[in-house]
Amino acid sequence: xxxxxxxxxxxxxxxxxxxxxxxxxxxxxxxxxxxxxxxxxxxxxxxxxxxxxxxxxxxxxxxxxxxxxxxxxxxxxxxxxxxxxxxxxxxxxxxxxxxxxxxxxxxxxxxxxxxxxxxxxxxxxxxxxxxxxxxxxxxxxxxxxxxxxxxxxxxxxxxxxxxxxxxxxxxxxxxxxxxxxxxxxxxxxxxxxxxxxxxxxxxxxxxxxxxxxxxxxxxxxxxxxxxxxxxxxxxxxxxxxxxxxxxxxxxxxxxxxxxxxxxxxxxxxxxxxxxxxxxxxxxxxxxxxxxxxxxxxxxxxxxxxxxxxxxxxxxxxxxxxxxxxxxxxxxxxx
Amino acid sequence: xxxxxxxxxxxxxxxxxxxxxxxxxxxxxxxxxxxxxxxxxxxxxxxxxxxxxxxxxxxxxxxxxxxxxxxxxxxxxxxxxxxxxxxxxxxxxxxxxxxxxxxxxxxxxxxxxxxxxxxxxxxxxxxxxxxxxxxxxxxxxxxxxxxxxxxxxxxxxxxxxxxxxxxxxxxxxxxxxxxxxxxxxxxxxxxxxxxxxxxxxxxxxxxxxxxxxxxxxxxxxxxxxxxxxxxxxxxxxxxxxxxxxxxxxxxxxxxxxxxxxxxxxxxxxxxxxxxxxxxxxxxxxxxxxxxxxxxxxxxxxxxxxxxxxxxxxxxxxxxxxxxxxxxxxxxxxx
Numbered sequence: 300x301x302x303x304x305x306x307x308x309x310x311x312x313x314x315x316x317x318x319x320x321x322x323x324x325x326x327x328x329x330x331x332x333x334x335x336x337x338x339x340x341x342x343x344x345x346x347x348x349x350x351x352x353x354x355x356x357x358x359x360x361x362x363x364x365x366x367x368x369x370x371x372x373x374x375x376x377x378x379x380x381x382x383x384x385x386x387x388x389x390x391x392x393x394x395x396x397x398x399x400x401x402x403x404x405x406x407x408x409x410x411x412x413x414x415x416x417x418x419x420x421x422x423x424x425x426x427x428x429x430x431x432x433x434x435x436x437x438x439x440x441x442x443x444x445x446x447x448x449x450x451x452x453x454x455x456x457x458x459x460x461x462x463x464x465x466x467x468x469x470x471x472x473x474x475x476x477x478x479x480x481x482x483x484x485x486x487x488x489x490x491x492x493x494x495x496x497x498x499x500x501x502x503x504x505x506x507x508x509x510x511x512x513x514x515x516x517x518x519x520x521x522x523x524x525x526x527x528x529x530x531x532x533x534x535x536x537x538x539x540x541x542x543x544x545x546x547x548x549x550x551x552x553x554x555x556x557x558x559x560x561x562x563x564x565x566x567x568x569x570x571x572x573x574x575x576x577x578x579x580x581x582x583x584x585x586x587x588x589x590x591x592x593x594x595x596x597x598x599x600x601x602x603x604x605x606x607x608x609x610x611x612x613x614x615x616x617x618x619x620x621x622x623x624x625x626x627x628x629x630x631x632x633x
Numbered sequence: 634x635x636x637x638x639x640x641x642x643x644x645x646x647x648x649x650x651x652x653x654x655x656x657x658x659x660x661x662x663x664x665x666x667x668x669x670x671x672x673x674x675x676x677x678x679x680x681x682x683x684x685x686x687x688x689x690x691x692x693x694x695x696x697x698x699x700x701x702x703x704x705x706x707x708x709x710x711x712x713x714x715x716x717x718x719x720x721x722x723x724x725x726x727x728x729x730x731x732x733x734x735x736x737x738x739x740x741x742x743x744x745x746x747x748x749x750x751x752x753x754x755x756x757x758x759x760x761x762x763x764x765x766x767x768x769x770x771x772x773x774x775x776x777x778x779x780x781x782x783x784x785x786x787x788x789x790x791x792x793x794x795x796x797x798x799x800x801x802x803x804x805x806x807x808x809x810x811x812x813x814x815x816x817x818x819x820x821x822x823x824x825x826x827x828x829x830x831x832x833x834x835x836x837x838x839x840x841x842x843x844x845x846x847x848x849x850x851x852x853x854x855x856x857x858x859x860x861x862x863x864x865x866x867x868x869x870x871x872x873x874x875x876x877x878x879x880x881x882x883x884x885x886x887x888x889x890x891x892x893x894x895x896x897x898x899x900x901x902x903x904x905x906x907x908x909x910x911x912x913x914x915x916x917x918x919x920x921x922x923x924x925x926x927x928x929x930x931x932x933x934x935x936x937x938x939x940x941x942x943x944x945x946x947x948x949x950x951x952x953x954x955x956x957x958x959x960x961x962x963x964x965x966x967x
Contacts, residue, residue, distance in 0.1 A: 368817070433877055443814055446822035480777055480865040483702070488780035488862045512869030516877055528822045529863045531814040533870055535846030540871060543767055543850055544878045547899045565881045 300330055301395040302605050306337035307364045307382040308401030309593045313337055315401070317345045319598025324353040326599070331606055334395055336361050336386040359394075361385035367591075371405030375413050383407065387414045390584050397585035397605035399576060401593045407586055408444040408579060415584035418618050420625030423448070424581035425456045426527070426588060427463055428534050429574045434518025438464050439478075441524075442577055443531030450494040453477070453524050457504055458624045459580040460522035462617045467578075467608060468521070472505050476520035478529060479509035490526060498524075503624045541569040575600025578608060580617065585609060634664055635729040636939050640671035641698045641716040642735030643927045647671055649735070651679045653932025658687040660933070665940055668729055670695050670720040693728075695719035701925075705739030709747050717741065721748045724918050731919035731939035733910060735927045741920055742778040742913060749918035752952050754959030757782070758915035759790045760861070760922060761797055762868050763908045768852025772798050773812075775858075776911055777865030784828040787811070787858050791838055792958045793914040794856035796951045801912075801942060802855070806839050810854035812863060813843035824860060832858075837958050875903040909934025912942060914951065919943060 304320055306313040313335070320333045332355040335342050339360040346352055363380040375384055383402045390398040391414045400407055404426055417424055427440040440456045441448070457475050464473035477495055479487045484495055486509060498506040507520055515523055515533070525533075545566050552562065567573060575597045576587035585608045589601045608614075638654055640647040647669070654667045666689040669676050673694040680686055697714040709718055717736045724732040725748045734741055738760060751758055761774040774790045775782070791809050798807035811829055813821045818829055820843060832840040841854055849857055849867070859867075879900050886896065901907060909931045910921035919942045923935045942948075 433880070446814065478866060480780065480862055488860075491862075512866040512871075513873040515870060516873055525866075526822075528814055528825075529866050532812060532846040532859075532863050533866060536849060536867055536870065537846075537874060539847040539850055540874045541878065544875065544899075544903065546767070547902060548882055548896065551895060551899045561885060562882065565878075565885045568881060569878065 301332045303334050303386045303389050303395035303398045305382045305386045305400035306335040310591050313342050313345045315593050315595050318595035322599040323602040334359050337382040371409040374406045375410050396609040399587045399601050401589035411582045411586045415582040418621050420621045421581040423452050426577050428577040431568050432516035439523045441527035441530050442534050443527045445527040448526040453494040454497050457524045462620045464521045466611050466613050466616050470521045473521040474507045475504050475522045476510040478525035482509050572597035635666045637668050637720045637723050637729035637732045639716045639720045639734035640669040644925050647676050647679050649927050649929050652929035656933040657936040668693050671716040705743040708740045709744050730943040733921045733935050735923035745916045745920045749916040752955050754955045755915035757786050760911050762911045765902050766850035773857045775861035775864050776868050777861045779861040782860040787828040788831050791858045796954050798855045800945045800947050800950050804855045807855035808841045809838050809856045810844040812859035816843050906931035
């Protein structure tokens with residue numbers, strides 16, 4: 300198996316990517332190879348700083364790099380030689396079975412749509428994120444790839460999340476919830492009121508109803524569906540609240556005797572780097588999107604997630620179940 | 634000064650209300666009186682459990698109670714004898730200078746609109762909530778009263794928040810930010826892209842641009858403006874994340890020697906009860922909305938907030954500045 304890694308995505312690229320790939324290869328099975336895509340000279344200079352470079356790590360040259368300012372939809376035309384576009388094309392052409400990048404979510408989404416194509420029945424692929432929770436982690440989608448969603452988009456997200464929770468998170472009959480501002484049917488904005496109705500009658504989903512913000516991480520559901528605007532706000536807010544509280548506790552702990560109190564163990568639960576990446580669901584491939592500030596640990600874990608997704612044949616499962624649930628043509632096309 | 638307190642709003646009414654009112658009167662100046670509105674017999678039975686009942690506490694009978702299932706817009710017609718409607722009418726008629734209730738946000742909003750009327754220039758009053766932050770607390774609005782907002786509603790929220798932050802939070806030139814999924818202009822959904830443009834040219838506001846979810850509590854702004862759907866999700870999510878992390882730390886601490894580590898002090902920062910209530914801004918009065926699960930402490934602090942709002946002449950300031958900023962007629966009417 301070969302994983303394509305965009306080496307130029309993080310804020311300090313290619314440092315995190317190179318170190319993360321080397322770490323990952325130490326832990327992954329020996330049949331896994333990683334291809335670093337990006338400016339060959341820059342990557343080789345970074346590799347030179349490492350003692351042992353695994354044989355299973357190779358470099359594929361791509362001279363250009365997508366800047367955060369670039370309009371996502373124009374990346375494929377304007378930056379055809381970028382690590383992002385070249386990497387996704389390598390994945391599409393079978394040179395690798397998954398693609399990992401810390402580039403901009405919008406650019407990865409738009410370029411994946413063009414190169415990997417959406418699965419039949421999917422109008423909008425969706426970024427899914429895994430949130431630490433009082434119970435097992437919760438899958439939240441969409442986490443920022445799609446705004447101004449229509450009700451049928453949210454239904455598609457529900458199916459994509461349903462499949463991911465089964466195949467990748469080991470949930471046998473995932474509880475699907477709709478993020479809303481009240482629990483009762485009829486609560487919400489135009490989008491959620493209509494989506495609720497659709498989800499109630501949608502076959503193949505274990506829809507458990509509305510959840511409010513306070514219930515997302517209370518182990519009342521496995522998958523939370525929402526528009527990408529609110530999902531993105533929630534995801535980013537979670538990170539900052541966790542950091543804020545950790546900071547408060549650490550400040551209080553400073554200089555105090557607190558024997559045996561292992562807060563690192565607590566805070567590890569909250570560390571996004573433990574998950575590493577957010578899968579883009581609903582396309583004919585396995586793109587995994589990482590945080591722009593990803594550490595080597597985050598890159599390593601994203602690579603491991605990509606390997607698991609390939610091994611579990613996630614795309615095949617998704618295609619089959621989405622086709623069954625949503626029909627072979629998208630609702631917009633039909 | 635007299636504050637009207639809906640005695641039947643919390644989940645365990647009138648227990649929290651009665652205890653909270655008694656606590657508040659111990660701390661408030663001797664010119665403050667509190668009127669408990671609700672079923673006289675029930676309230677008096679609750680009062681009988683307290684040793685010392687302050688003279689400045691009185692009861693106004695209202696036999697009915699609004700249930701959470703009631704449609705907010707129908708409360709005023711269907712529940713005219715409810716503590717919520719009677720209380721707001723007492724406030725409107727000058728029997729009290731503010732109104733505090735832990736009833737449903739929607740019902741308080743709808744009934745306030747009808748009884749207290751929106752200030753000239755305001756199309757939609759807004760619930761503002763105060764979030765603990767790495768810096769001074771941040772005002773977030775709308776926090777759930779308004780969904781499916783239009784850009785000009787968000788501009789009105791910005792003005793209402795601007796005034797509140799000055800008068801009640803002591804900020805001299807409040808930094809107003811728009812909650813968005815990216816910092817750059819042009820990012821966002823239809824609502825935020827258009828709102829950004831309006832806020833950039835709006836006079837009288839210190840608009841500092843977009844903030845992402847991760848920046849809300851990082852002391853980069855004093856006021857965060859958003860649609861009530863996302864604001865409500867953020868607010869409720871914050872509560873649950875704080876509880877979740879507090880639980881993780883407490884579980885780790887259990888049975889361990891951690892001398893001098895005063896986590897209570899840390900967690901107090903995160904306790905919604907410290908603020909107690911969320912003001913409804915933009916109406917001709919001072920309604921303060923409390924959590925349905927409010928403890929006596931939360932009720933006490935909401936009453937104190939109401940007193941401060943009355944003393945600071947918040948409504949007069951709001952009316953003047955809103956009239957100046959938004960004109961004497963609302964944009965929808967004009």
